[in-house]
Amino acid sequence: MKTIAFFNNKGGVGKTSLVYHLAYMFADLGHHVLAADLDPQANLTSMFLDEDKIETLLPAGVRPKTVLGIIQPLLERAGDINDADPVIIDSNIALLAGDLGLSAFEDRLSAAWTYCLDDEKNNSADGVRVTTAFYRMVKAACDKTDSTLALIDVGPSIGAMNRSALVAADFVVIPLGADLFSLRGLENLGPSLNNWRTGWQERRGKAGKAGVNLALPAGEMKPIGYVLFNPSVRENRPVRSYQKWANRIPAAYLREILGSQGRLAVAEPDPNCLAMIKHFKSLMPMAQEVRKPMFHLTAADGAIGSHAGAVTSCRTQFQALCERIGREIDFPIDPA
Numbered sequence: 001m002k003t004i005a006f007f008n009n010k011g012g013v014g015k016t017s018l019v020y021h022l023a024y025m026f027a028d029l030g031h032h033v034l035a036a037d038l039d040p041q042a043n044l045t046s047m048f049l050d051e052d053k054i055e056t057l058l059p060a061g062v063r064p065k066t067v068l069g070i071i072q073p074l075l076e077r078a079g080d081i082n083d084a085d086p087v088i089i090d091s092n093i094a095l096l097a098g099d100l101g102l103s104a105f106e107d108r109l110s111a112a113w114t115y116c117l118d119d120e121k122n123n124s125a126d127g128v129r130v131t132t133a134f135y136r137m138v139k140a141a142c143d144k145t146d147s148t149l150a151l152i153d154v155g156p157s158i159g160a161m162n163r164s165a166l167v168a169a170d171f172v173v174i175p176l177g178a179d180l181f182s183l184r185g186l187e188n189l190g191p192s193l194n195n196w197r198t199g200w201q202e203r204r205g206k207a208g209k210a211g212v213n214l215a216l217p218a219g220e221m222k223p224i225g226y227v228l229f230n231p232s233v234r235e236n237r238p239v240r241s242y243q244k245w246a247n248r249i250p251a252a253y254l255r256e257i258l259g260s261q262g263r264l265a266v267a268e269p270d271p272n273c274l275a276m277i278k279h280f281k282s283l284m285p286m287a288q289e290v291r292k293p294m295f296h297l298t299a300a301d302g303a304i305g306s307h308a309g310a311v312t313s314c315r316t317q318f319q320a321l322c323e324r325i326g327r328e329i330d331f332p333i334d335p336a
């Protein structure tokens with residue numbers, strides 16, 4: 001199993017849409033994929049499932065079949081996580097459904113991080129159990145569905161919830177917009193990833209010495225690049241008003257995320273840019289209406305004329321992104 005988190009504390013940069021479309025594209029390319037909705041906004045779940053289906057996951061009086069249901073024993077201090085109950089979307093895609101109630105886990109996760117280092121064995125074991133709950137549920141869901149790749153969607157924040165989600169991630173993709181806030185956001189993301197990575201190594205080492213008998217993640221959270229989503233992209237190039245921000249991203253990514261102090265050799269295209277994803281305008285609402293990825297839209301869905309061309313262009317962009325990600329994480333993808 002390989003895990004990739006799509007992370008940026010800047011909101012609305014296309015994280016959820018990317019996870020959704022990449023899950024379908026990896027599935028189209030023949031892979032079994034798990035999409036994990038670890039954002040308490042649960043937008044990814046709403047993209048995959050209609051409200052009637054979501055309601056069936058939340059039966060009254062019973063534990064919900066969502067990520068909240070899985071971690072509930074930890075919240076209630078009544079044992080370890082429940083079995084993962086992924087929703088089968090189709091033969092190649094499974095979903096760990098999100099839940100608005102997940103936000104109740106934030107405080108427990110925050111305290112657990114400190115507990116991991118506690119000298120009292122029960123406290124440190126509890127800290128590790130809670131901190132690795134997301135990793136272990138993703139792993140269990142992958143095992144159950146034969147998924148070899150997990151795509152993790154997280155909310156736009158830098159807190160205990162995302163730290164724990166990132167501990168579950170082998171790789172990190174940073175979706176960005178070409179704007180000042182995305183650029184500034186990189187300054188928070190780099191130090192957070194470094195602190196979380198080294199913080200987890202320390203905790204993992206301690207847990208190992210204390211004989212904690214759990215599957216523990218490596219927590220590498222290796223940044224493999226950024227995806228530039230620009231609402232004003234035309235012909236794959238940002239329009240001029242965004243150009244100055246787009247121009248500053250390569251150096252900022254190198255400095256803040258990769259920590260390179262050296263001079264940035266001006267390389268075109270930037271090797272850390274995994275893709276520039278176009279704003280597909282009315283294709284997105286059309287796709288959401290029929291609950292399909294944009295590149296699955298057909299004439300019967302209303303994708304005719306220029307929309308049909310946009311569907312093809314969308315498929316090309318996402319397939320290229322899948323292939324690029326595959327190369328970065330050593331996950332071979334057969335050409336379609």
Ligand SMILES: Nc1ncnc2c1ncn2[C@@H]1O[C@H](COP(=O)(O)OP(=O)(O)OP(=O)(O)O)[C@@H](O)[C@H]1O
Nearest residue numbers: 010011012013014015016017156278279280281284
């Ligand atoms: N390639 C695209 N073409 C058209 N619209 C898009 C595209 N990608 C994302 N959007 C739209 O942009 C908005 C923000 O996208 P999305 O919800 O994926 O961002 P996010 O980073 O997950 O947001 P949040 O931080 O709230 O979780 C949504 O309305 C989505 O439908």
Ligand SMILES: [Mg+2]
Nearest residue numbers: 015016039043
């Ligand atoms: Mg989102």
